[in-house]
Amino acid sequence: MNRPTHEVEYEQMLLSRHSFLHQRGGRLQNSTLERSAYILLSRIDVQGPMSIGELSDAxxxxxxxxxxxxxxxxxxxxxxxxxxxxxxxxxxxxxTDKGERSLEEERAGIVDSLDQVMADWPEDDIAAFAGYLKRFNISIERIAGRPWPRP
Structure with missing residues (x-):
């Protein structure tokens, strides 16, 4: 009998496969930022200015x-x-100011896409899903020794 983690593994694989709703060439569809730039800007946005060494550790x-x-x-x-x-x-x-605007636009586009995906979900289900994702990520961060700051 498969453990529930088998189902989590499969669904996580599918989630990464979706590359968030049609990624093309390192960018989300209709996006302005490369995925690596989006993650980099997101981290600096939450943590503040960072050196190469700090980014490497993070x-x-x-x-x-x-x-x-x-x-x-x-x-x-x-x-x-x-x-x-x-x-x-x-x-x-x-x-930069341009970086902040680009990050805000990218994030808004992703939230719009998520709104489409979860259009028929009750708000309580969306909140519960967000809570489980946060818990999942925090557990990974704990094991890796790289906690991600949250706003």
Whole structure:
């Protein structure tokens, strides 16, 4: 007999396969941001300016990968490098006004898509689902040792 985690595994695989409703070339359909930029901006938005080292620790990615991602975000005008506001030696990345607008637009588009997917769900079911997803993610973050700050 399969344990309930078998069903969770299968549904999680399908969720990742959907790549959130038709991803094309690293971007969500009708989006303006690459997925990596969306995640990067989301983290900096919640946590504040971050250095490459802090981003590496937060994402579990090597510095060269983050250098490429932040360089692309800088070229797009989404982030800028600033001196450490706390007086540290490392320069940090801060979201620009354009980055904030892009993040807000992307998030609004994703919420609109989710509204379509869950149009016939009762509000209580949506709230319960959000709670279970949060709990699931927090458990993963605990095991990985990389908690994600939440607004």
């Amino acid at each position: 994402f579990g990615l090597d510095a060269s990968t983050l250098n490429r991602q932040t360089a692309a975000a800088m070229r797009a005008g989404l982030v800028e490098r600033i001196p450490d506001p706390d007086g540290g030696m490392a320069r940090k990345f801060r979201i």
